[in-house]
Amino acid sequence: MADATTPRDIVLLVDDSPDTLGFLTEALEQSGFSVLIATSGQAALSIVERITPDLILLDAVMPGMDGFETCRRLKAHAAAQVPVIFMTGLTETEHVVNALDSGGVDYLSKPINIDELRARIRVHLSNARSAQSARVALDAAGRHLLAVRNDGSIRWSTPQATRLMNAATESDDGIAIVAGRIGAWMAERDTAGFARNAAFSLSENLQTSLQFAFLGAIGADEFLFRLSAAVIKRPDDEILRQHFPLTQRESEVLLWIAKGKANKDIGDILGLSARTVNKHLEQIYIKLGVENRASAAVMAANVLHAGDRPD
Numbered sequence: 001m002a003d004a005t006t007p008r009d010i011v012l013l014v015d016d017s018p019d020t021l022g023f024l025t026e027a028l029e030q031s032g033f034s035v036l037i038a039t040s041g042q043a044a045l046s047i048v049e050r051i052t053p054d055l056i057l058l059d060a061v062m063p064g065m066d067g068f069e070t071c072r073r074l075k076a077h078a079a080a081q082v083p084v085i086f087m088t089g090l091t092e093t094e095h096v097v098n099a100l101d102s103g104g105v106d107y108l109s110k111p112i113n114i115d116e117l118r119a120r121i122r123v124h125l126s127n128a129r130s131a132q133s134a135r136v137a138l139d140a141a142g143r144h145l146l147a148v149r150n151d152g153s154i155r156w157s158t159p160q161a162t163r164l165m166n167a168a169t170e171s172d173d174g175i176a177i178v179a180g181r182i183g184a185w186m187a188e189r190d191t192a193g194f195a196r197n198a199a200f201s202l203s204e205n206l207q208t209s210l211q212f213a214f215l216g217a218i219g220a221d222e223f224l225f226r227l228s229a230a231v232i233k234r235p236d237d238e239i240l241r242q243h244f245p246l247t248q249r250e251s252e253v254l255l256w257i258a259k260g261k262a263n264k265d266i267g268d269i270l271g272l273s274a275r276t277v278n279k280h281l282e283q284i285y286i287k288l289g290v291e292n293r294a295s296a297a298v299m300a301a302n303v304l305h306a307g308d309r310p311d
Contacts, residue, residue, distance in 0.1 A: 008034040009125060012053035014044045014070065015087070016062045020110075024057065027114045033121075041070030048079045055125055057117075060088035060099060068102040075103035080155060081131070083124040087112060103221075144227040146175075147218065152183025161227050168202075168210050168229055178202060182212065182225070189214075236304055243303045245287050253280045257293050258300035 011033045015021050025035045036053060038044035042065060044056070056079065060067035071084050085106045086099040099107050105127075106120055144164055146157035154175050157165070165174030181202045188194055202210040215224040237251040246254065249270070256266045263277045272280075281293065290296050 008032060009054040010034045010036060010051070011121070012036045012038060012044060012047060012056045014038045014041070014056065014062075014067070015059040016040060017059070020059070020087075020112075024112065024117075027117075031118055041065030041067065041073070044070055045073055048074060048082075052079065053082060054128070055121055056082055056084045058084050058086055058104070060086050060090055060095065068098050071099075071102040071104055076153075081128065083128050085117075085120060085124065145215075145224060146227065147222050147224050148179075148182050148186065149221050149223075150186065152179055152186040154179055154182075155222055164227055164229055165210065178210065185212070185214075186223070239304060240300060244299075246284065250280050250284050250287070253277060254284050254296060254300050257281075257284075258297045258304065260297070 009032075011028055013021060013024055013028070013035055015024070016039050021037055021039070025037065028035050036047055036051065038047055041062060044058070047053075056074065058067045058071060062070075065073075067086060067088070071086075074082070074084065083105045084103060085108060086104045087108050087110060088095065088099075089110045096107050105124055108117060108120065143158055144161045146161045147155040149155055157175065162175065165178050166172060168174065169177045171177060181200075185200055189196055196214055199211050199213045201212065209229065211228045213226045213228070215226055218224050237248065237255050240246060240251040240254055241248065244251070244254070252270055253266055256269060261269070263274055263281075266272070267274050267277045270277075281296075284296055285291060288296050288299055290299065
């Protein structure tokens, strides 16, 4: 019996058989566990939305949503890190493989031997606590890490990694944006000549490039990546266009003015006639609200120098 002052581990028992539920509930409660009961896959999903159990015992064969589909849905949401032990009378290899592929960590054949069940629960609870402790340690260390499944979907990420992804994508759901890029990498990783050790990035339409480094597999369906970020250096003429209502050519002329180039030099660099350069200068003065090239050069230099300073 567990000490009354010690919080009990919560086991979610999912089975459509009243006899099995009664038998296992009594045995588990006598072993010191708190037991939640669900008689269908949908009921299990509803319970897990409100309470996260420490372990799930799941019947594979149930009417409606079977245990395999129930497990996949549980793993896709709140119970991603909760160990699931399947219970069933099906013992063919294909059913065992299906149980593991859907996210289960173990498989027990009915009729259930209570001593064996207790031993397996202890092992998987211990493993789950070790994994959780490792994640907590990574969180505390400020590491930018995330783990994904074979299909590229995110298993977990440290808070630092989540914040980095959200900031880089300017989204509250940066993980969803990143998952597509990682999914593509995972799909290609086994092709001939694929460079697994080379970092890859996500930078499309982002001001910050996210860099991903593959650290290796840490489980049967868990692959670890380290994240880093780098500010994407924008061309100076693009920076000027963002601050002033200039055309691309006007921003190029203004950039060379800021660098101290004379009109003739600017014409040679950009392939323009002196007359065309003067026409662009007239428009630049109007748009910047200045009267001469010196004032325009100062305004441009201030903008460019501000862009070079770290936030």
